[in-house]
Amino acid sequence: xxxxxxxxxxxxxxxxxxxxxxxxxxxxxxxxxxxxxxxxxxxxxxxxxxxxxxxxxxxxxxxxxxxxxxxxxxxxxxxxxxxxxxxxxxxxxxxxxxxxxxxxxxxxxxxxxxxxxxxxxxxxxxxxxxxxxxxxxxxxxxxxxxxxxxxxxxxxxxxxxxxxxxxxxxxxxxxxxxxxxxxxxxxxxxxxxxxxxxxxxxxxxxxxxxxxxxxxxxxxxxxxxxxxxxxxxxxxxxx
Amino acid sequence: xxxxxxxxxxxxxxxxxxxxxxxxxxxxxxxxxxxxxxxxxxxxxxxxxxxxxxxxxxxxxxxxxxxxxxxxxxxxxxxxxxxxxxxxxxxxxxxxxxxxxxxxxxxxxxxxxxxxxxxxxxxxxxxxxxxxxxxxxxxxxxxxxxxxxxxxxxxxxxxxxxxxxxxxxxxxxxxxxxxxxxxxxxxxxxxxxxxxxxxxxxxxxxxxxxxxxxxxxxxxxxxxxxxxxxxxxxxxxxxxxxxxxxxxxxxxxxxxxxxxxxxxxxxxxx
Numbered sequence: 001x002x003x004x005x006x007x008x009x010x011x012x013x014x015x016x017x018x019x020x021x022x023x024x025x026x027x028x029x030x031x032x033x034x035x036x037x038x039x040x041x042x043x044x045x046x047x048x049x050x051x052x053x054x055x056x057x058x059x060x061x062x063x064x065x066x067x068x069x070x071x072x073x074x075x076x077x078x079x080x081x082x083x084x085x086x087x088x089x090x091x092x093x094x095x096x097x098x099x100x101x102x103x104x105x106x107x108x109x110x111x112x113x114x115x116x117x118x119x120x121x122x123x124x125x126x127x128x129x130x131x132x133x134x135x136x137x138x139x140x141x142x143x144x145x146x147x148x149x150x151x152x153x154x155x156x157x158x159x160x161x162x163x164x165x166x167x168x169x170x171x172x173x174x175x176x177x178x179x180x181x182x183x184x185x186x187x188x189x190x191x192x193x194x195x196x197x198x199x200x201x202x203x204x205x206x207x208x209x210x211x212x213x214x215x216x217x218x219x220x221x222x223x224x225x226x227x228x229x230x231x232x233x234x235x236x237x238x239x
Numbered sequence: 240x241x242x243x244x245x246x247x248x249x250x251x252x253x254x255x256x257x258x259x260x261x262x263x264x265x266x267x268x269x270x271x272x273x274x275x276x277x278x279x280x281x282x283x284x285x286x287x288x289x290x291x292x293x294x295x296x297x298x299x300x301x302x303x304x305x306x307x308x309x310x311x312x313x314x315x316x317x318x319x320x321x322x323x324x325x326x327x328x329x330x331x332x333x334x335x336x337x338x339x340x341x342x343x344x345x346x347x348x349x350x351x352x353x354x355x356x357x358x359x360x361x362x363x364x365x366x367x368x369x370x371x372x373x374x375x376x377x378x379x380x381x382x383x384x385x386x387x388x389x390x391x392x393x394x395x396x397x398x399x400x401x402x403x404x405x406x407x408x409x410x411x412x413x414x415x416x417x418x419x420x421x422x423x424x425x426x427x428x429x430x431x432x433x434x435x436x437x438x439x440x441x442x443x444x445x446x447x448x449x450x451x452x453x454x455x456x457x458x459x460x461x462x463x464x465x466x467x468x469x470x471x472x473x474x475x476x477x478x479x480x481x482x483x484x485x486x487x488x489x490x491x492x493x494x495x496x497x498x499x500x501x502x503x504x505x506x507x508x509x
Binding site: 136137138139140141142155156158159160161174176 | 363389390392393395396397399400439440442
């Protein structure tokens with residue numbers, strides 16, 4: 001009873017809503033805290049690009065200050081940056097003590113992001129890592145699924161075996177079992193095989209059983225895909 | 240170090256026990272200390288084929304349960320030196336085969352033997368899994384018909400994924416194909432799959448082709464491994480098979496009609 005919302009509250013348009021969003025912010029990597037040095041360098045920067053520092057939100061990165069033994073004067077730093085046309089919105093990294101001091105000065109700690117350096121190797125891997133390569137023959141009774149990617153089988157797929165992929169399926173041998181591409185409904189996916197002797201072929205749920213495969217297509221190297229009208233097409237590969 | 244060889248097929252009645260008996264006998268005849276183990280607990284047959292059914296006192300399950308030691312259970316073959324049989328229990332079922340127990344018994348046998356031949360039961364359940372789990376090599380016995388070939392394909396998949404070698408990421412179990420009950424004239428007529436058909440589907444090296452022969456049935460009933468009938472076609476084929484396993488290069492016999500026709504004309508059939 002207590003948890004039931006009142007009619008009034010549920011019908012009113014809420015005064016606000018919270019949503020996550022991404023922003024590009026300028027990050028100020030702080031290496032030392034000596035006020036005069038920071039101020040001199042700031043003045044120089046502002047002179048170089050006066051228009052840039054016009055209420056520009058900045059995040060102060062404290063990674064370079066990890067060895068700094070004493071507490072940092074965040075109030076002083078905040079004022080200094082304001083005077084030079086910057087609007088500090090928070091800090092990043094730093095020791096727990098530094099983060100606590102920053103919080104007192106009204107600067108919340110933003111989540112650490114292991115930015116550019118960590119991301120790069122990811123990017124080169126991701127394209128391939130979604131595909132799955134099977135270098136042994138797929139025997140009767142075995143089932144192999146490649147979620148989110150392509151499945152590449154170097155040997156034959158035996159009768160009674162099943163190969164499934166969310167992406168394309170490539171078989172560099174005879175396909176005698178079942179092959180289901182686009183398992184999560186992607187109609188653009190295709191099946192390729194060196195010899196079509198399949199029990200069943202399916203693309204995004206459109207299937208054909210062995211009986212419905214034309215005798216002229218049996219034993220041939222083919223690709224299988226869906227037409228615009230979702231008709232399943234078996235096309236001979238030219239070799 | 241002893242080599243563990245499983246004789247397996249998936250399907251029943253294709254010639255696993257016949258092959259196990261002749262293969263083990265052939266290895267022993269060539270001087271290797273060999274033991275053949277019947278894994279078909281509850282449906283004991285190997286002792287009949289080997290002709291030692293009247294000498295079974297203790298069995299494989301007794302050894303696993305520490306109710307007897309190996310010396311009490313191993314039956315020494317009377318015809319061939321270096322050959323021993325470890326019979327299955329007829330009164331138990333396959334649940335008696337524990338992985339730890341089988342491993343311990345195989346470990347003890349490895350001390351005294353060159354080859355350990357495991358005669359697998361049909362199916363893909365516990366008995367078959369235990370027979371193949373510790374194998375280093377496998378003889379996959381197939382008949383030239385589609386259901387047998389498909390079941391062999393299934394067993395090959397299990398060898399490649401559920402054997403100890405597969406689970407521990409070691410070199411895979413070495414696979415050999417034994418095509419039994421082959422009749423070239425029926426393959427030519429299209430009643431049977433041909434050697435090439437079977438090889439194309441299974442894709443593993445051919446160790447031997449055993450021709451369909453009435454001698455196999457006769458010698459089974461007499462309790463004599465057919466390899467000892469060395470003038471029969473099946474006996475010759477098994478002798479070739481053992482030699483090939485041990486590294487000899489020999490052409491395959493009894494795979495084409497012409498040869499059989501020629502022999503038939505000479506000896507008037509049989």
